Amino acid sequence: MELSERQRRILKAIIESYIDTAEPVGSKSLAVSFDSPISSATIRNEMSELEERGLLEKPHVSAGRVPSYAAYRLYVNELMERHRTAYSELEQIRRRMQDIMREMDDIMVSAARVVSEMTNYTSVSVLNRRGGGRVKKCELIAMDEGWSYAVVLVGEREVRHKLLHLTAPVEPSMAAMLSTAVNLAIAEGRLEYLLPSMLHGIGAQSGMYMLIKGVIDFIRQTENASDVAEVYVSDTARLLDNREYQDIQRMRELLDYMSDRSNVRDMVSRGAPERINIRIGPELDEPSMRDVSLVFTTYAVDRDTKGIIGIVAPTRMDYAAACAKLAAFAKAVSGMNELGEKIKDTGEDDEYRNGKPGGEA
Amino acid sequence: MELSERQRRILKAIIESYIDTAEPVGSKSLAVSFDSPISSATIRNEMSELEERGLLEKPHVSAGRVPSYAAYRLYVNELMERHRTAYSELEQIRRRMQDIMREMDDIMVSAARVVSEMTNYTSVSVLNRRGGGRVKKCELIAMDEGWSYAVVLVGEREVRHKLLHLTAPVEPSMAAMLSTAVNLAIAEGRLEYLLPSMLHGIGAQSGMYMLIKGVIDFIRQTENASDVAEVYVSDTARLLDNREYQDIQRMRELLDYMSDRSNVRDMVSRGAPERINIRIGPELDEPSMRDVSLVFTTYAVDRDTKGIIGIVAPTRMDYAAACAKLAAFAKAVSGMNELGEKIKDTGEDDEYRNGKPGGEA
DNA sequence: TGTTAGCACTCGGAAGCTAAGAGTGCTAAA
DNA sequence: TTTAGCACTCTTAGCTTCCGAGTGCTAACA
Numbered sequence: 001m002e003l004s005e006r007q008r009r010i011l012k013a014i015i016e017s018y019i020d021t022a023e024p025v026g027s028k029s030l031a032v033s034f035d036s037p038i039s040s041a042t043i044r045n046e047m048s049e050l051e052e053r054g055l056l057e058k059p060h061v062s063a064g065r066v067p068s069y070a071a072y073r074l075y076v077n078e079l080m081e082r083h084r085t086a087y088s089e090l091e092q093i094r095r096r097m098q099d100i101m102r103e104m105d106d107i108m109v110s111a112a113r114v115v116s117e118m119t120n121y122t123s124v125s126v127l128n129r130r131g132g133g134r135v136k137k138c139e140l141i142a143m144d145e146g147w148s149y150a151v152v153l154v155g156e157r158e159v160r161h162k163l164l165h166l167t168a169p170v171e172p173s174m175a176a177m178l179s180t181a182v183n184l185a186i187a188e189g190r191l192e193y194l195l196p197s198m199l200h201g202i203g204a205q206s207g208m209y210m211l212i213k214g215v216i217d218f219i220r221q222t223e224n225a226s227d228v229a230e231v232y233v234s235d236t237a238r239l240l241d242n243r244e245y246q247d248i249q250r251m252r253e254l255l256d257y258m259s260d261r262s263n264v265r266d267m268v269s270r271g272a273p274e275r276i277n278i279r280i281g282p283e284l285d286e287p288s289m290r291d292v293s294l295v296f297t298t299y300a301v302d303r304d305t306k307g308i309i310g311i312v313a314p315t316r317m318d319y320a321a322a323c324a325k326l327a328a329f330a331k332a333v334s335g336m337n338e339l340g341e342k343i344k345d346t347g348e349d350d351e352y353r354n355g356k357p358g359g360e361a
Numbered sequence: 362m363e364l365s366e367r368q369r370r371i372l373k374a375i376i377e378s379y380i381d382t383a384e385p386v387g388s389k390s391l392a393v394s395f396d397s398p399i400s401s402a403t404i405r406n407e408m409s410e411l412e413e414r415g416l417l418e419k420p421h422v423s424a425g426r427v428p429s430y431a432a433y434r435l436y437v438n439e440l441m442e443r444h445r446t447a448y449s450e451l452e453q454i455r456r457r458m459q460d461i462m463r464e465m466d467d468i469m470v471s472a473a474r475v476v477s478e479m480t481n482y483t484s485v486s487v488l489n490r491r492g493g494g495r496v497k498k499c500e501l502i503a504m505d506e507g508w509s510y511a512v513v514l515v516g517e518r519e520v521r522h523k524l525l526h527l528t529a530p531v532e533p534s535m536a537a538m539l540s541t542a543v544n545l546a547i548a549e550g551r552l553e554y555l556l557p558s559m560l561h562g563i564g565a566q567s568g569m570y571m572l573i574k575g576v577i578d579f580i581r582q583t584e585n586a587s588d589v590a591e592v593y594v595s596d597t598a599r600l601l602d603n604r605e606y607q608d609i610q611r612m613r614e615l616l617d618y619m620s621d622r623s624n625v626r627d628m629v630s631r632g633a634p635e636r637i638n639i640r641i642g643p644e645l646d647e648p649s650m651r652d653v654s655l656v657f658t659t660y661a662v663d664r665d666t667k668g669i670i671g672i673v674a675p676t677r678m679d680y681a682a683a684c685a686k687l688a689a690f691a692k693a694v695s696g697m698n699e700l701g702e703k704i705k706d707t708g709e710d711d712e713y714r715n716g717k718p719g720g721e722a
Numbered sequence: 723t724g725t726t727a728g729c730a731c732t733c734g735g736a737a738g739c740t741a742a743g744a745g746t747g748c749t750a751a752a
Numbered sequence: 753t754t755t756a757g758c759a760c761t762c763t764t765a766g767c768t769t770c771c772g773a774g775t776g777c778t779a780a781c782a
Contacts, residue, residue, distance in 0.1 A: 237616035
């Protein structure tokens with residue numbers, strides 16, 4: 001049977017109270033907080049039904065109720081009110097983003113900072129590059145008399161560099177030629193023939209060979225980086241703010257898990273694009289993350305680069321606020337140029353439903 | 362009066378036991394751990410004298426003694442045995458460093474990782490660039506039809522890049538000219554005349570003007586970066602391992618403080634170069650750092666770049682091990698090329714004495 | 723039939739108490 | 753000068769008690 005309207009209202013009130021105070025919610029205190037007066041006894045009855053359905057739990061018999069994970073799921077799917085984001089706020093996010101990017105030149109880190117500041121939660125930021133033919137140009141810059149070279153690759157909207165230290169020197173003029181050759185090969189899409197075609201002229205020990213090889217390896221590496229995602233986690237210390245984390249051991253496990261970038265990447269990579277994704281505690285399938293939720297979304301950086309920005313916070317985080325802020329962020333950043341009419345529907349067309357369908361608790 | 366030899370031995374034993382177990386040390390348990398049998402009563406007498414001198418403290422009357430900060434100071438200054446570092450270990454550090462640098466291309470982060478792995482403590486890593494005439498070369502790379510440029514600066518052993526987004530396009534050929542002009546100006550050391558001399562030909566609104574200005578600003582910024590230090594803190598989560606940090610509030614304060622890079626930079630910038638510096642708890646003059654010590658040293662990256670690498674751990678950290686590892690690290694990295702005879706004196710000529718002279722507790 | 727008041731019951735947490743144990747300081751003897 | 757012995761102190765763990773918040777049930781009420 002479906003939940004009654006009143007049950008939904010009660011559940012929503014419980015969840016929001018718990019989000020607010022982190023204290024188990026009792027029937028009496030809840031009763032007074034309602035506009036239309038319902039007695040605590042009625043609430044108790046409803047509560048016990050909600051408990052039977054696995055939506056509430058009691059830490060112990062006389063401590064009030066606490067929402068279960070399934071309840072949070074229901075909450076974000078059906079109960080939660082979406083916040084509107086004012087145009088002014090979008091503008092503000094945009095400006096903040098531009099400010100920080102001016103000093104950082106790294107959209108991933110900037111995004112993490114901005115979101116972390118906006119929400120007061122720990123944020124995770126991932127930059128995903130689609131692989132394939134991305135590198136447009138390559139420059140070689142001599143550093144110390146031909147023993148080291150800076151290799152600079154330019155992609156769509158992005159620059160990467162790497163230092164190559166050689167064991168045999170290469171004349172800068174030689175390197176310039178080489179650079180031209182490589183760029184030509186890139187333009188004509190026949191990079192793979194370059195190395196073999198040059199090899200018979202020069203020894204495999206020569207600095208030149210090493211330089212070409214280094215450059216080509218770096219290009220390959222950058223291009224094949226279809227899932228070479230960069231990961232940045234900002235402000236982990238904020239996780240310590242949460243009351244539920246009195247258990248320092250579990251905290252430690254959580255921080256440990258999060259400090260491994262590949263874990264973070266994996267978690268957010270299974271999200272639906274262009275949606276606000278919510279993963280609540282156990283849905284993440286990772287013991288150390290059992291007590292936190294992850295809310296994240298993607299934003300377009302350019303045609304081949306996708307940013308993922310998210311929040312990690314205890315399961316009782318303020319989902320509504322988190323979703324609103326992330327949606328606003330994605331809007332503000334993706335639409336950096338055509339920020340206009342599209343604003344009006346912020347939050348309305350976002351699809352929060354996902355995670356495991358139906359709370360099977 | 363000076364401490365007697367026996368007192369010193371007892372103090373040393375107490376400190377080392379406390380470093381080991383984090384438990385207050387009692388007279389009885391200490392008595393049995395000595396080779397030459399001293400009775401617990403004797404030790405008690407000595408202990409109470411050490412306490413009068415401010416070297417020991419009791420958490421409460423029946424809990425054994427705990428070293429005071431002054432005792433740690435004395436310990437690192439006079440009592441501690443310096444570990445020798447085997448040649449093989451240096452070799453190992455060097456290899457590890459090379460491995461990590463291969464994948465990271467960032468000496469600062471690599472150093473932090475290596476040290477943190479070696480010691481199992483949280484590590485801090487700072488890269489300090491001396492300012493003044495550093496930029497050797499500059500390249501401009503067009504990205505999308507002249508609207509964006511990648512500016513690449515090459516220094517002694519280092520490459521930095523930045524994206525410039527213009528509001529008016531600049532022809533790539535024009536940019537090439539510009540780049541030549543800038544490089545010429547750099548070579549002749551008259552960069553400051555460049556902008557004024559070009560200004561009257563072009564409008565201040567033009568893309569070209571913005572591009573030159575952007576480039577020159579970036580060069581200035583990079584060059585004036587005499588104290589633009591990059592800071593990296595690795596593995597903060599390890600700080601949570603410590604028994605003394607049951608107090609989550611103080612932990613939080615500590616992490617907060619450390620997450621501000623400028624704080625970290627300030628802490629390590631006041632160190633004597635080429636020495637192992639030790640700052641014990643209160644010597645750091647920062648309330649949230651009261652219960653941790655900082656051990657750090659410098660290593661040369663190149664003529665104008667100085668790396669600082671350090672460890673942050675509870676005051677009862679293993680100073681001897683920390684010093685040895687850091688000394689080894691600095692040796693291994695600084696001497697990357699001429700690793701040989703100089704190895705033998707590892708640890709012997711390092712000067713650990715510093716911090717506030719004399720423990721005035 | 724749904725809602726509410728009332729009441730007995732449960733259980734966790736705080737407060738208070740006790741006993742055990744570790745460690746000290748002092749004294750007196752070796 | 754060192755040591756053995758002993759009285760004393762103080763923390764900690766374990767136990768008990770008590771309070772109160774919150775529940776579940778029943779019976780009355782709308």
